[in-house]
Amino acid sequence: MISSLNISVEAGEILAVVGASGSGKSLLAHAILGILPSNAKVSGTIKFNGEILTSARQEALRGREIALVPQSVNYLDPLMRVGKQVRTSVKKGNEAKAQREVFERYRLKSDVDKMYPFQLSGGMARRTLLSTAMVSGARVIIADEPTPGLDPAVINEALNHFRDVADNGNAVMLITHDIESALKIADKIAVLYAGSTVEVAPANNFTGNGEKLRHPYSKGLWRALPQNEFIPIPGSQPHPSTLPSGCLFEPRCVKATLECTKAQPVMRELRNGIVRCIHAT
Amino acid sequence: MTKVDKNFYIKLGKFFLLKSFRIATLLFAICIISFLLIKNSPIDPIQAYIGADMLTVGPEQRERIAEYWGLNLPVMVQFWNWLSALLTGDLGTSMIYRSPVSEIISERFIHSLVLMIAAWLLSGIFGFAMGVIAAMKKDTWIDKIIVWYCYTLASTPTFWVGLLMLIIFAVWLGWFPIGLSVPVGSLAEDVSIADRLRHLILPAVTLSIVGVANVALHTRQKMIDVLASDYVLFAKARGERGFVLFWRHGLRNIALPAVTLQFAAFSELFGGAVLAEQVFSYPGLGQATVEAGLRGDVPLLLGLVIFSTIFIFAGNLIADLIYYVVDPRTREGWRI
Ligand SMILES: Nc1ncnc2c1ncn2[C@@H]1O[C@H](COP(=O)(O)OP(=O)(O)OP(=O)(O)O)[C@@H](O)[C@H]1O
Ligand code: SF4
Ligand SMILES: [Mg+2]
Secondary structure, rough: EOOOOEEEEEEOOOOEEEEEOOEEEEEEHHHHOOOOOOOEOOOOOOOOOEEEEOHHHOOOOOHOEEEEEEOOOOHHHOOOOOHHHOOOOOOOOOOHHHHHHHHHHHOHHHHHHHHHHOOOOHHHHHHHHHHHHHHHHHHHHHOOOOOOOHHHHEEEEEEHHHHHHHHHEEEEEEEEHHHHHHHHHOOOOEEOOOOOEEEEEHHHHOOOOOOOOOHHHHHHHHHOOOOOOOOOOOOOOOOOHHHOOOOOOOOOOOOOOHHHHHOOOOOEEEEEEEEEEOOOO | OOOOOHHHHHHHHHHHHHHHHHHHHEEEHHHHHHHHHHHHHOOHHHHHHHHHHHHHOOOHHHHHHHHHHHHOOOHHHHHHHHHHHHHOOOOOOOOOOOHHHHHHHHHHHHHHHHHHHHHHHHHHHHHHHHHHHHHHHOHHHHHHHHHHHHHHHHOOOOOHHHHHHHHHHHHHHHOOOOOOOOOOOOOOHHHOHHHHHHHHHHHHHHHHHHHHHHHHHHHHHHHHHHOOOOOHHHHOOOOOOOHHHHHHHHHHHHHHHHHHHHOOOOHHHHHHHHHHHOOOOOOOOHHHHHHHHHHOHHHHHHHHHHHHHHHHHHHHHHHHHHHHHOHHHHHOOOOO
């Protein structure tokens, strides 16, 4: 179950989504596209250009207006040549030309076109996955961890590409563990905890010791980075089946009070961002 | 254009070498076992040879026949004689048909082959389609009916289905002839292809009705796995759905296992043919096998055992080969 999403991505923007492994980042991406398994329950709102997405609209939009860069190589059809998988993602214009150009941009040799997924290295497969979204001409790109295993030059190429896409009036949602690279290009950062969004903050709030951040979890996550204090938050994220009834972060929160255990805090606006914490200032 | 590494041909050569060795050892083992089994069975080859004339044949004549066929020699010597004849391509002479075993087998095989190919294609195509439909409509009533049908049929004896078909379509409705591969009493050259087809339909349909279960259930499971896979999820994320989705990603990933399974099912096909041919008095290999067994025709029985071993082995070989050559993961797997 994904609860209390409250996510909106505007044209011209890059929204980075961060959060611990298992916090539901991939599920969030799948929820936006409407490709969650049928037994999944989603609550909250997902907005596309300010409008709420219904499942009928999702079906009409995916692949055309909203494109996904999936997290792993398993998302490529094992029996189809990768060039073809990229070409079938092209929705308008010349398929072969678009595929050649994007391969060139990501430094994939022309013979990669004829390869099967099992013949690709991890990095080549990731660049292929990126290519499928880039050729789609979609106005929203959701990239689920697109960069691990790539060398720095290609990471920069991909990040710049995302920035270009956003600057051309599109929206990008970048799901990542790598807060540092995300900060280079993102406008806003959403922090996920145990399946719900706890804070959405402008990227420039992630500085110093996290004084400008609103939620105790975001601050903790920021301080836990190696380049900052490198102090992990004690305890671990609750399992989706045993969520606390009050604030989901309450068992690990140093600022917790009795009031925090009563109900899940609602999302509220605070200093040009939004936060789900009753004590945030 | 597919680039194929030369390593592939080396591997393929090794593959064939290994397979040849396998079939050679398998055949040798089968020969010994079946020879010994038959020698130790209550079959009296002399009686089989003489048949109903038994009473008019005295002990002396029996002795001479036994000597003529070499039946007094030690078992291992008999085996050796038979095996060396076999290696020169001589399968011996059938005692009940009084003609060379190889001739009987090849003539019967043509009849059976037509029947088996028809049944094989029908069950393959329908089984595959049923599996795909069941998986696409999983948990609906269509799926439930298909699965129920497959499990019921998988536990129904072929001869029983055959009898049922005969009663309904040949006896009650009279749409099809009751048996044989040609109309009774007509000369071989007068038999038209239409006649042959009419005689073929009931046994072929019987074999297929039973044969679809395996392919259908297997294809259904495979298709369910494919539909739940990440690459189908991603294809949906790219806006594919319905038939395009099935054509691009479903078919591609389930066709190969299904075709392979069909080739590997040659043994069941052969076993089914034996029973169906008996029920429909269809003069194929199956019927010859039953006759040879019941009337103690040792050379014919041994010839049939060897032939069916080769036939089933060929099916498995083709199945392996398809995986080897068609699946890109093995075909182009040595390039990196
Ligand atoms: N809110 C939730 N409700 C139910 N299950 C959840 C929830 N969040 C996570 N899970 C479970 O955890 C698993 C991992 O979730 P998901 O793949 O979205 O995590 P992630 O944040 O993408 O992690 P990673 O960084 O490792 O990719 C899911 O398959 C799901 O079973
Ligand atoms: S609501 Fe309470 S427990 Fe939850 S994060 Fe804020 S202070 Fe901590
Ligand atoms: Mg993930």
